[in-house]
Amino acid sequence: MLSDVSIAQAHNLEPITDIAKRVGIDDEALIPYGHHMAKVDLSKIRKSDTPGKIILVTGVSPTPAGEGKSTVLIGLTDAMAKLGHKAMVALREPSLGPVMGIKGGAAGGGYSQVVPMENINLHFTGDFHAITSANNTLAALIDNHIQQGNALNIDPRRITWQRCLDVNDRSLRHVVTGLGGPKQGVPTETRFTITAASEIMAVLGLATDLEDLKARIANLTVGFTYDDEPVTAGDLGAQGALSALLKDAINPNLVQTLGGTPALIHGGPFANIAHGCNTLIATTTAQQYADIVLTEAGFGSDLGAEKFFDIKSRYGNFDVAGTVIVTTIRSMKYNGGVAREDLTNENLEALKSGIVNLERHVENIRKFGVKPVVAVNLFTSDTEAEREFMRQWADQFGVALAEANVWAEGGDGAIQLAETVLDNLVESSAPLYDNDKGVEAAIETIAREIYHADRVEYSNQARKDLETIKKNSWYTLPVCISKTQYSFSDDPKALGAPEGHTLHVRELLPRTGAGFIVALTGAVMTMPGLGKKPAADGIDVIDGKITGLF
Incomplete structure (x- = not known):
């Protein structure tokens, strides 16, 4: 065949x-x-x-x-x-x-x-490479701002912006940057996400034109100050440079x-x-x-x-x-x-x-x-x-x-x-929930109506995230639930159509440029890892032709 x-x-x-x-x-x-x-x-x-x-x-x-x-x-x-x-x-x-x-x-x-x-x-x-470059340019600008005097009073412990790479690399899930002394930056514990899950990807996906793209980039939340105020890419003046990287x-x-x-x-x-x-x-x-x-x-x-x-x-x-x-x-x-x-x-x-x-x-x-x-x-x-x-x-x-x-x-x-x-077309469709009722109502509606869960359980971290979301008027943004694809529950082994389970929300991440709140559930990872025998093992170039891509 x-x-x-x-x-x-x-x-x-x-x-x-x-x-x-x-x-x-x-x-x-x-x-x-x-x-x-x-x-x-x-x-x-x-x-x-x-x-x-x-x-x-x-x-x-x-x-x-x-x-x-x-x-x-x-x-x-x-x-x-x-x-x-x-x-x-x-x-x-x-x-x-x-x-x-x-x-x-x-x-x-x-x-x-x-x-x-x-x-x-x-x-x-080259779209993915442009997204990766824009994402990591913003990370570099954040670190440089802190290194050069930190006029915005950014708390290095509360930088939420992560670098990204378009590979499955579990070694990048938890890293420390800025090691090597004062001239090398401020040591910061951070994580990489895969490019497909980066907020720049989401922003590109939902922008309507270049001006809208620039406005969404300016609204990206990158961290918080020592006074617990959000810091945006617009505060750093980064929207112009990032839009230039994404204009094609x-x-x-x-x-x-x-x-x-x-x-x-x-x-x-x-x-x-x-x-x-x-x-x-x-x-x-x-x-x-x-x-x-x-x-x-x-x-x-x-x-x-x-x-x-x-x-x-x-x-x-x-x-x-x-x-x-x-x-x-x-x-x-x-x-x-x-x-x-x-x-x-x-x-x-x-x-x-x-x-x-x-x-x-x-x-x-x-x-x-x-x-x-x-x-x-x-x-x-x-x-x-x-x-x-x-x-x-x-x-x-x-x-x-x-x-x-x-x-x-x-x-x-x-x-x-x-x-x-x-033969089965209709004139109109409708969303499942009214986002004006808030993040918790949206999550509970999805959990009940789509997953058939009985309840939603929030971790202590997720409860803290909710308070931050409410404080900063992000509470009525739509919700993007990150969940295993293999099951209606957050347990990938629960096949079929499980009923009466609990949806476990461990973190709530504001994506203010994209315009939604990410709810991390179960053990889902934003940086996947490679398997024991990755597909890369079978990919080759023979006589100038690529083989192994299926």
């Missing part, structure tokens, strides 16, 4: 100018990065009187077997184009952390990919699917430790040129999708017309207790037991006022009896379901899914 990268490398890519013309993007709006990639100049994007309808693709709780959410999304977009719609897909950029860590690639798979996949998966147009990164990136459909890939926050959506700019740009915009939110309805409705669509002031929940028969059997090595064996009892996970995701999505469609991503090991079980379950549960075979067939394998999605 051909690998994803070999399929992508065998494809004859079209010139990016031809891809752009397919949806009416003028040559003058393109900033080419070679022949097959370009940025779209934000200042030259047209405004449409009839913005395209947004369809959100999410998934069930991820399992080690993989569900193929991005693969289904890309194939579904190609299917929409085959049905005669002017369609575009808006995706996140892959982080080098997972690419070198556990996934090996994040541009779809088989005959349902965005290309050139090697560029997209690695350095692409703010432009969305245009590439193509294997089916020749235009794809905007921009921004890359994780959904388990950040807000998990591609940039607002990319999504709204696609709306100006396409009548159907398909986009994604990371992991399941409890993470990326909830944040899409409660953070991204709230700030973007747009509605979601439809939602697709990607699942596999294998993932349902895994949730039913089957070991990974046995997932290719028919097991209707495990399928019946594990389907409760999918049921919870369907119920969750309905709470945002949309009609979910279940997409069953087919694998060759799926039996007819298992497929029939899924169809009968959907009829009994009252949810639309369609199969997809996009890995092998590309857009042709998602025609039925596309037609089913179009």
